[in-house]
Amino acid sequence: MDKRLLFDVAHLLAGGLVLVSFILLYQDRMFGLLNVFALHAIVLSLCVAWQAFIQDAPHLYVTAAIALVLKAIVIPVLLHRVVVQLGIHRHIEAVGGIGLTMLLGIGLVALSMVVMLRVTEGADRLAREDLALALSVVLLGLLMMVTRRNAVSQVVGFMSLENGLILAAAGAKGMPLVVEMSVAFSVLVAFLVIGIFLFRIRERFDTVDIHALDRSRGEQK
């Protein structure tokens, strides 16, 4: 196939992931957030599968499959149930307005483009663009974790951040499977940990709003 086309599709998919990250940023309903996160994971698995095709690296298909099954289906469904059980499917409290958050997000994407494209001049062109977009997804995930007060949406922010990492790892040609597997595993483990926490937090305080947890620093009298 034409080399230009291969490159353009990879670029389109990775750019799509950044776009979905932006959509995640302005979700103000819990179910909407989870659905968009599932979309995020689907786009990620397409990106990874396309990389597997370009690089002729079959092990990346495994990574794509893990992303699709675990992050686009299993985790959103489970979180959906958690949200229903806890009865927190109303509004999501966000710190700062949506407009400001979006502006910050644009700034972060610009930053990662400037940094990455300048630094990676010597590197392979495909890896280069991929890395710049991956860093954008990572930074947008961080931004989301910072601007959300709710535990569930922070977790979603963290998982979108991890999607960015997988995108970067898939773009790095020939990177050993060890890392990708571990990322997949870590999501699973992280989810288990989070799940336990969410339930314990619920058990004790009837809220999963992180703000309500802010009472103690252990320092007041």
Next chain:
Amino acid sequence: MILAPIDGLTLVLVIPALSAALLVLIPGYRISAGLNVLASALTLVAALSLLWSRPAPGLLLHVDDLNVVFVVLNTFVGTTTSAFSATYIAHEIEIGRLTPTYLRFYHAMFQALMFEMNLALLANNLGLMWVGIEFATLTTVLMVGIYRTHEALEAAWKYFILGSVGIALALFGTILLYLAARPVPGQEVEAMAWTILMRRATEFDPALLNLAFVFLLLGYGTKVGLAPMHGWLPDAHAEGPTPISAVLSGLLLNVALHALLRFKMLLATNGQAIAPGPLMVTMGLISLLFAALMLYRRRDVKRMFAYSSIEHMGIIAFAFGMGGPLANFAGLLHMTMHSLTKSAIFFAVGHIAQVKGTQKIAEISGLTSSHPVLGWGLVVGVLAIAGLPPFGIFMSEFLLITSTFAREPILAVVLAMGILLALGALLQKLNQLAFGEPKGSFGPVEASYFPMLAHFILVLIGGLFLPTVIVSWFQNVARLLG
């Protein structure tokens, strides 16, 4: 592969892994506490054997002069902590603060944590090392939250969020480093092996290497507890069970530091990349000064010693950032002595908090008269950690300040000022805790003094007379670190 020869390296990993699996199956905490001590001691023996016979480096695991120091220290403190933990946990169950159900997997997690830390230290692969640190973080998150109180859950959640962000950044740095190494021909797994990377470091792309180091410093620096990414550390130390505070301060911070040192060595070997030294020196000094000032305002005794850990990690980062044989030597010595002293202090503090039923400094007083062994143990510990002679930390701080004076006098003044500030705060709090009118319970304490005393004796030996074998060993490692 299946018939791999059984050497020290395999045993250091296999013993904790198998005992973790075994401990999952054992419900009673008495038996599992005993097994925990036994497994830790066996791991220590296996680690010691690495000093004599060292297996050839593989693509995934390796032993060299640097990590063997960390592994021996790790397994030693692991062993003494497991002994302390047995009495500590028994008391917690007695007073009903912890129930056997909460503790069901405690000992299994302890061994799993030992396995993960040893794996991170012995890994000859960037990815594997990252996996070790990642799982060690997740395990400690679960252990910090074990009391399931409001505060413990908040601390664990905060630790989890900050820790995972740090780890995510470190992974991004690892990927960038792989790309920086990429133009150099190498297949798959080989391209991530330390031993091979070190040989080829001069050929790496310096720009990518710089960027990778920034991410790695931020990522692993969060785990080391360097300011301003230290937010999780005091909470996690104060709200978790004390054996875990000892392991966090004495061991897990070192494991993350070891990772940073490895990357620093790569950058130093490359030559064209930015010098990592100034970055580490700056972060080290900020952590030191910040923590020293914060020490004055602590009201919780475990939280106070957590800030003291940030302070010492700052000093160690400073020492390795300065570089050169002398400063590196001081850094290594300081790291070893800090691990031993700080975990011993936590052993003392754990029993003190149990017998007094509180961690608040204002509610504890006159320990030397109400509980002489614990009280004087705490006095010795605080004097040692504050850097007073004749203890090991005095030696390393003295060495660091004098060697810095010869090269960067202004930095040496700042360093000395930070250390003195911390000294003042620690002595002020110690005066309140150990002397004066005894307050609170006078009840007898069921403590195991052995772990604490063993550590203090080693710290004293380190201060008075460091055996020549260890000196030449550390000198050798210090040269390696560049």
